[in-house]
Amino acid sequence: MKEDTRKTPRVGLFVTCLVDLFRPTVGFAAVKLMEEAGCTVEVPMAQTCCGQPAYNSGDREDAAAIARQTIEAFEGFDYVVAPSGSCAGMLKKHYPTLLKGTAWESRADAFSGRVHELVSFLVDVLGVTAVPAAHRGSVTYHDSCSGLRELNVQKQPRKLLATVEGLDLKEMANPDVCCGFGGTFCVKYPDISNKIVEEKTASIAAAGAETLLAGDLGCLMNMAGKLHRQGSRIKVRHVAEVLAGMDDTPAIGGGGR
Amino acid sequence: MEVTSPQFKQKSRKALADEQLQRAMGKAKSGFIGKRKKAVEALPEFEALRSSARAIKDHTLAHLDLYLEAYERQVVASGGRVHWAETAEDARRAVLDICRSVGARTVTKGKSMITEEIALNDFLEKEGVRPVETDLGEYIIQLRGEHPSHIIGPALHLNKEQVEEDFRRVHTELPQARDLSQPESLLGEARQILRPQYFQADVGITGANFLIAETGTSIIVTNEGNGDLTQTLPRVHVVVASIEKVVPTLEDASQILRVLARSATGQDMSVYTTFSTGPRRPGDPDGPEEYHVVLLDNGRSSMLGTEFHEMLRCIRCGACMNHCPVYHAVGGHAYGWVYPGPMGAVLTPSLVGVERSGHLPNASTFCGRCESVCPMQIPLPRMMRHWREREFERGLNPATQRFGLGLWAFFARRPKLYRLATSLTIPALSGLGGRRGWFRSLPLAGGWTRHRDLPAPEARTFMQQWRDRDTRKQDGGAA
Known part of the structure; x- marks a missing residue:
C-alpha cells in the first residue's frame, strides 16, 4: 500500500471464464497475492465471462448485456481485478465503447476506472515491489x-x-x-x-x-x-x-x- | 481484378504449404520489422510526428470537398487537367481516352496500387495499348501474370531464384551464360530491358502518394528512379490517384513524408521524392507536354462519416502488414484482392462489399500490433470488429457459428444457469481427462485439437471451490 492511512481496499475478483473452468489455481493465486498485499478479496457469483466471444464476433447485443451484468455484479468494490490482460482490457477499454450513448454510459466509465489487470494492479496501484x-x-x-x-x-x-x-x-x-x-x-x-x-x-x-x-x-x-x-x-x-x-x-x- | 476473398481459407492452406512462399515471407518479415524499429528509435519526435500526421489527414478529410476543388483549380492553373472518376470503370475509360487522343500504343507505368484497384493493365491490353511496368517488383509480377502480394513490395512473395528463372524464360535475347545470382544483377538486367521502353512509350502513368491542394502538385516516392523516367520522358503524364491522397499544403506533405518511409522500409526518406506540377513550361529542359490527373472515388466518399472514416487516413506504407502475424503466415495473395493485411481487411469490405470479403476482417487475432505501428494511428482492429458487426447484423456468418455463439450467450447471460451447467460439465470433463491431463481429440473441439492438445480442466470450477472456502470460513467462524 502506498498510504497506510487508507482503509483496506476491497477488491472484486473477475475470475475469467477460462480460469473458472480450466485452471482455478490461477484464481487462488490471484487471491493470495492480493490478500498478502493487504486487500480484502471477494468473488461475486453473478459473473460469467467478459463477453469477448460475442463482442469480437460482431454480436453487440449479447456483449452489451454481459457488460451490464458484469458492471452490476461488481458495483461497490474499490477495484475490479482480473488475472488476464485480455479480459481486463475488455472490461476497462471496451465496455465504455460498447455502452456509449446508452443509459449505462457513465456507469461503464466509472467501472472502467476501477478495473485492473492483476500484475499491473499489484505493481502500479498497490505499489508492490x-x-x-x-x-x-x-x-x-x-x-x-x-x-x-x-x-x-x-x-x-x-x-x-x-x-x-x-x-x-x-x-x-x-x-x-x-x-x-x-x-x-x-x-x-x-x-x-x-x-x-x-x-x-x-x-x-x-x-x-x-x-x-x-x-x-x-x-x-x-x-x-x-x-x-x-x-x-x-x-x-x-x-x-x-x-x-x-x-x-x-x-x-x-x-x- | 476478380475478388477471390471468399476462398481465403483454401488459399491460406495452400500458402501455408508453399515452401517458396514461406521462405520469402520469413526473410521479408525480419527485414521490415528491424529496419522500422531502428528508424523509429533514431527519431525521438516520431510519436509527435505520428500525431501531427494524423491531425493533418483528419483536418483534410473533414473538408475533403474544399481541398479537392482547390486542388483541381491549381492543376488547371498550371496547365493540367483533372478527370473525376466515380467508379473504376470511369477511371479506366478516362485513361484510355487520353491514350487514344494521342494515339498511344505503349504506356510505361510507375508503381501504383490504384491502377491495380481499377485493373488498368488488363483493360488497356484488351483495348490494344501495351502497359509496361517499370518498378522492378511490378515488372517481375507482370512477367509472371500475377498481382502484387504487398502494397510496397509487389514481389515480396518471391525468392531471387524464382526471378532469375523468369528472366531467363522471358529475356531470351540475352546470353544464357550471364550471371543472375545476385539481386543487383537482376536489377541491372531489368534496367537494361526497360530503358528503351521509356522512349517508346507515348504515355507514362504513375500513382501519387500525395496531391497538394495549394499548388496542384502530385508527389511520388520511389527507390528505383523508374517513376521519374516514367513521368518525364513520354509526351503525356497521367497521374491516377484516389481522392484521399490530397493534403492542403507542401508543408503538410513533408510532415507526413517523415513518417512514411520510416514506417514502410525504415528509410529516413525514400531515394526519390518527385514533385510534378502541370506539363512542361516554356524554358523547362524536360517534362511531358500534357499532364492529366484521374481522380478516383470508387466508394471512398461513402466511407466518410462512417465507422470506417479513419481508414481514409491510410498512406499505404505497409507497416500494418509488415507486422501482422496472419499476413506473415499466409502472404498477400491469400487475401484475394488488391489490398492485403490489416489495411486490406478493413478497406476491401468497404470497396467490394463485406459479403464478398467477410473472411478478411475475421482472420485476425486482434493482437493490435498493426495499430501500434500505424503511422496514421488508424484503429484497424476496431474497424475489423465493425465489419464483423455488419456481418452479424446481416446474418452473413455461418449458421454453425451463430448457433454456437447463441448457445454460449444464452448461458453467459444467465449466471445461475451458467454456474449449474459448468459445475456439472467441468468436473466430468476433468475426470475424462484423467491422469494424463490432456485431450488429443474431443467432440466439437476439432478446430482446437487439429494442431494442438487441449489441457483438461484441473478439477471442479473455481466458483465451486470458492464457495467451499467461504462455507468453511463461515463454519470455522461459527465454531
Whole structure:
C-alpha cells in the first residue's frame, strides 16, 4: 500500500471464464497475492465471462448485456481485478465503447476506472515491489497482446519475477509477438493459428527455459497445447502462480488433483 | 481484378504449404520489422510526428470537398487537367481516352496500387495499348501474370531464384551464360530491358502518394528512379490517384513524408521524392507536354462519416502488414484482392462489399500490433470488429457459428444457469481427462485439437471451490 492511512481496499475478483473452468489455481493465486498485499478479496457469483466471444464476433447485443451484468455484479468494490490482460482490457477499454450513448454510459466509465489487470494492479496501484516467493529454475515470459498493447503490461511482471528467489528469467526472441490464440480465431482459422503458434513455440524452445509463463490463460492453453503436441517437456504456468509461490501444483495439463 | 476473398481459407492452406512462399515471407518479415524499429528509435519526435500526421489527414478529410476543388483549380492553373472518376470503370475509360487522343500504343507505368484497384493493365491490353511496368517488383509480377502480394513490395512473395528463372524464360535475347545470382544483377538486367521502353512509350502513368491542394502538385516516392523516367520522358503524364491522397499544403506533405518511409522500409526518406506540377513550361529542359490527373472515388466518399472514416487516413506504407502475424503466415495473395493485411481487411469490405470479403476482417487475432505501428494511428482492429458487426447484423456468418455463439450467450447471460451447467460439465470433463491431463481429440473441439492438445480442466470450477472456502470460513467462524 502506498498510504497506510487508507482503509483496506476491497477488491472484486473477475475470475475469467477460462480460469473458472480450466485452471482455478490461477484464481487462488490471484487471491493470495492480493490478500498478502493487504486487500480484502471477494468473488461475486453473478459473473460469467467478459463477453469477448460475442463482442469480437460482431454480436453487440449479447456483449452489451454481459457488460451490464458484469458492471452490476461488481458495483461497490474499490477495484475490479482480473488475472488476464485480455479480459481486463475488455472490461476497462471496451465496455465504455460498447455502452456509449446508452443509459449505462457513465456507469461503464466509472467501472472502467476501477478495473485492473492483476500484475499491473499489484505493481502500479498497490505499489508492490517484491513477492516473498521462491521458484527454482528458469522461466521465459510471453507478453500477451491485449495486456501489452491495451494496458501496457510489460515491465510489471518482469519486475516482480526478478524478486522471486532462485528464478532465472531467460527472455525469448520477440516475446511481444502474438501466439496465434486470438479467442475464436484459433478455431475459426486453425491452420493459420497453428503456423503462428509454431513460430512462438520455436522461440520458446530456443530460449532454453524450463517453464513458460504469461498472464493470460487463453494464450497459455494455446501454447501449452502446442508444446505438448510437439512432445516438449517445457512446463507452462500463469505468472500469478509463480508470483504467489504456488508452483507446487501440477503445471497446465499436468493432470487433475 | 476478380475478388477471390471468399476462398481465403483454401488459399491460406495452400500458402501455408508453399515452401517458396514461406521462405520469402520469413526473410521479408525480419527485414521490415528491424529496419522500422531502428528508424523509429533514431527519431525521438516520431510519436509527435505520428500525431501531427494524423491531425493533418483528419483536418483534410473533414473538408475533403474544399481541398479537392482547390486542388483541381491549381492543376488547371498550371496547365493540367483533372478527370473525376466515380467508379473504376470511369477511371479506366478516362485513361484510355487520353491514350487514344494521342494515339498511344505503349504506356510505361510507375508503381501504383490504384491502377491495380481499377485493373488498368488488363483493360488497356484488351483495348490494344501495351502497359509496361517499370518498378522492378511490378515488372517481375507482370512477367509472371500475377498481382502484387504487398502494397510496397509487389514481389515480396518471391525468392531471387524464382526471378532469375523468369528472366531467363522471358529475356531470351540475352546470353544464357550471364550471371543472375545476385539481386543487383537482376536489377541491372531489368534496367537494361526497360530503358528503351521509356522512349517508346507515348504515355507514362504513375500513382501519387500525395496531391497538394495549394499548388496542384502530385508527389511520388520511389527507390528505383523508374517513376521519374516514367513521368518525364513520354509526351503525356497521367497521374491516377484516389481522392484521399490530397493534403492542403507542401508543408503538410513533408510532415507526413517523415513518417512514411520510416514506417514502410525504415528509410529516413525514400531515394526519390518527385514533385510534378502541370506539363512542361516554356524554358523547362524536360517534362511531358500534357499532364492529366484521374481522380478516383470508387466508394471512398461513402466511407466518410462512417465507422470506417479513419481508414481514409491510410498512406499505404505497409507497416500494418509488415507486422501482422496472419499476413506473415499466409502472404498477400491469400487475401484475394488488391489490398492485403490489416489495411486490406478493413478497406476491401468497404470497396467490394463485406459479403464478398467477410473472411478478411475475421482472420485476425486482434493482437493490435498493426495499430501500434500505424503511422496514421488508424484503429484497424476496431474497424475489423465493425465489419464483423455488419456481418452479424446481416446474418452473413455461418449458421454453425451463430448457433454456437447463441448457445454460449444464452448461458453467459444467465449466471445461475451458467454456474449449474459448468459445475456439472467441468468436473466430468476433468475426470475424462484423467491422469494424463490432456485431450488429443474431443467432440466439437476439432478446430482446437487439429494442431494442438487441449489441457483438461484441473478439477471442479473455481466458483465451486470458492464457495467451499467461504462455507468453511463461515463454519470455522461459527465454531
